[in-house]
Amino acid sequence: MPAHAESPVSYVKPGHWAAAYQDLKATRQDHRGALQTESLATDGRRLPVGKTEYSFLFSRPAALVKGQQKRFDLQLYVPHHSEQTQRGTLLQSSFASRQGSLFDGIQSRLNTMPAYQYYFVVLTSRPADFAYIGDDDWQRMRSDELSDSEQNIHYRLVAPSTEGVVPIPDSFLQWTSIAYVLWDDLSPETLTSDQQQALLDWVAWGGRVIVNGPASAASFRGTPLQTLLPIEAADSSELSGEQIAPLLQAWQVPDDSANASNGDTTATVVNQLASVDSMPGAGGAKRDGAREVDGTNDLVLERNTGRGNVVITRFDLTAGWLRKWPAASGFYNGALLRRPPRDFERLNFGVQTVFADGLQKQTRNPQLVSGLRILSRDMSFAGGTAAAIEDSRPQKTQESSWISGRFDPDVAGGVAAWNEKSGVSSVARNALQKAAGISIPPARFVARSLIWYLAILVPLNYIIFRLLGRLEWAWIAVPVIAAGGAIWIARQAQLDIGFARSRSELALLEIQGGHDRGHLTRYMALYNSLSTTYEADFDTREALLAPVSMSSTPTEAQQQIQFRTGFSSGVQVQGLNVPSNKTQLLHAEQMVSLGGVLSISDDETTLHNDTVMEFENVSVVRRNDANELESAPLGPLQAGESVRLNFQPAGDAVALGTDIPEDSADLMRIVLSEHQLPAGEIRLIGRIASELPGCQITPQASQTQAQTVVHATLRYPPLPAARPDLRMRPEVQVEGEDFGLPAEQ
Incomplete structure (x- = not known):
């Protein structure tokens, strides 16, 4: 999709998620099963996602009634691959049910579109x-x-x-x-x-x-x-x-x-x-x-x-x-x-x-x-600062x-x-590579815990039961105190017994002024001490997820991630295998409801937050007709709040605040890119100091940290003036005929 009526040729744009459909009809009996699709190279090889070792398998439930043709919607992602110059890829589908396989490995050729x-x-x-x-x-x-x-x-x-x-x-x-x-x-x-x-x-x-x-x-x-x-x-x-x-x-x-x-x-x-x-x-x-x-x-x-x-x-x-x-x-x-x-x-x-x-x-x-x-x-690299x-x-x-x-x-x-090479992706990837992993307790924590444990086990235990006149009970309390101390140590260190996981997330919520839905991009790093297979569950079907490679070397697809739609209210992504003591980066996107709109008054003096979200470290930025950068720092912005904007000269850069974590500050700076703010455009920058709901990673991590940067464009400048062509295109003529055009340099 979009499909041209009665066209036998299908086109897909590599690097873009797309929708497709397939018409099926059962001629002998009813069938209930799953329809699966995957994209392949023209020689039948599975196409890896980016430079990872993963490929995608898309799956959805399908029920067929004998004699009735039914159309099934499908999701599709065609990665870039070396055969792109051939402008072709294969879409392979299969259908399996309890009654057996209706078809397996049916392939359709898709022509690919250039950038x-x-x-x-x-x-x-x-x-x-x-x-x-x-x-x-x-x-x-x-x-x-x-x-x-x-x-x-x-x-x-x-x-x-x-x-x-x-x-x-x-x-x-x-x-x-x-x-x-x-x-x-x-x-x-x-x-x-x-x-x-x-x-x-x-x-x-x-x-x-x-x-x-x-x-x-x-x-x-x-x-x-x-x-x-x-x-x-x-x-x-x-x-x-x-x-x-x-x-x-x-x-x-x-x-x-x-x-x-x-x-x-x-x-x-x-x-x-x-x-x-x-x-x-x-x-x-x-x-x-x-x-x-x-x-x-x-x-x-x-x-x-x-x-x-x-x-x-x-x-x-x-x-x-x-x-x-x-x-x-x-x-x-x-x-x-x-x-x-x-x-x-x-x-x-x-x-x-x-x-x-x-x-x-x-x-x-x-x-x-x-x-x-x-x-x-x-967002390009040129949109940010050298520090970011x-x-x-x-x-x-x-x-x-x-x-x-x-x-x-x-x-x-x-x-x-x-x-995965945009300026935003690069900032997030660099930040998560530094933050991912398990936080080992410092030596002072170990020493302090040992002192408290010995103090409770010996003198305090002895004094309590001596006062009670039951000194023999002190021996019975020893294993209880030891078990309680172990539980307390594990909770304080945020470690499972013999097993550890962490999840770090840096997200960007992009909002368009006057629109009640936002585009949320999550960058997540999953770490575990033992090999684990993860699953991501979204609460909406408008969600995408793909692994991100931490290497610049291309690889072959050796593992398959199953992208399941229609089996629950949202999207399920299964088969995310993270080896022992390794970190896997994930890139996820989804549409989220804001419950209202962010807007600015026509005279640019009042900001209205009619959403259900609360933002921190908010600043509104614009460039006036004299090409001077101006900002209106607001601090926190509550849900349903309307505030007056007091624009002040910002110099060469907008002050974002001093209490912002370094990772969020880098991301805020690159998406704001105030040095490339055209006159007439008004942007809002801020953050949410927590993870937004909508994506659950299983098994859950004992250590989690999440930050969300908010970027809203409240007003865009008008498009440049519309103008006719400079001249007519002449008819195509053979070499040597002169039709009054400048020769190609």
Whole structure:
């Protein structure tokens, strides 16, 4: 998922968790068993997770009634592997029940997508009407006859079937390979409540939605998705050709008349629209925070929701005039996708698309393809300080209004990919490697305990029973005192008799302002003195977990972790084997309910904590129009509390407080990265001095320590101004023909 209707080919993005489905039918008898899947290399080898020796086996219960076909949802994770250049992996599945195995080792080939390629999902009941965008050049990086077209596209368009349950994921954690959703005539109620919640979470973390207003705006009324729209969900209205003309003229590309292949130019389309008095339109007043996309005559409106962006058109995106308009591709790119304007360079055998605004070398930068960002996955080393990160890699990202050095452009799976090398992961891994293990009691503790034991055993024991006149009972009390002393020593040292375990956790809770759910990333270190197999149980099915390698050397998959969903209310992860006197690092993520939202007033003077959580060491940070860093230290912030913000100059760095543990302070500093705070963005940094519930590790450790850092983005700056392309893309021509483009350097 997302699955294109009637497409025989499936694609998956390595490094991203994904959803899949399988249709099964029992023809002879009922069956109740388990459906299991795993990803393999094309030669049948199990794929290790990262550089660990573990591979994943996904399992879920399945019940089949004779003669009835049933669809089963599956979870999937395809790690990166050496055969990625072949753009292929295998998905192997099996079904076993008490009646026997229905099938075993059935394999399906999945094509893999490169880091800069993402899904563009079209939710419509009339996919044929949107077939024209499948050949549009806003999704291609180059046009020629020689190169691999599969590798030269930014977006893989899919139009899922809208009959029955729409085959799109029902958890935000499985939406990270989707960059855009074009919403046409689908009713929001067609999606399940879980799918609607996943869409809301996805937008809050940077997903982008294009809404075809006349076909769908009114149907959003009364649904949870109504909050996304830039306009009030109202009945349809009417538009005239005269209202469309200013948009066409503002987004006209200068040389469209010279390169129009079908003879149409902006001028001819405007003339044809002059005689049109009525066409379907979307009514509704602008909502708070909505604004007109530049040069669209109030016909295209947008609104930020968290990090994401929702654009709605008052005109129909399937209209004939839009298909005839030669500059429509640039309009899609700049006004609807909200990407930088494009330019084109001449190649020996074709045309290369490049971005303007100094981004000519960023054609394959995933930051310009998807707006999705998850701090724990995408934060670059350049986002932190030298004290927090022991790494010397240079910053490779070009800083601009479109991309940020705060996020790493070189992650193998692109933005929002599962990433153990991010700045956040590195800080957490370094901290846990130092903290993991058993705390051995100091020598003074042993000496003090021995003195107390001897004092109780001899003089105090003697005096008590001498006063009672039962001195012979003192001998009977000796074994009781010895046993009690041993129990007391074990409790004080937090050690089991002959066996010891510890668990250390450093977590990051990322919150988007105005959104009532948070993304919690846990980094855990498990240590034990004897070999132990652990199990992780989450209280939600929206949870992920993977082992983290403490070595830089790749290895073969020798052990298997079973990822079980549907057997309980949440996710179960079994088979985490930790050898004797070893430490295993784990990376887990889950969505958590906040019970309310964090928000800031429009005048930026009041912070409202309507969540059920209490935070410590809170500071609110912003950069003013004079590019000066300001902070408002608050200290503790109680649940349900509203506080006034008194911003003061912060100098070069924000003071985080003196009573913060070193590990939390390092993590707070890197996720805040105040030196890369753009004007107009407001961030909150704080911590929770305890472990958040929702994940239980069995067997439990006798020694535990946990810290949680909180990062919330309360306000984002608006996107850069929307602008048309610098010129038209010419038709692909043979080598030697001149079409007025600069030669490739």
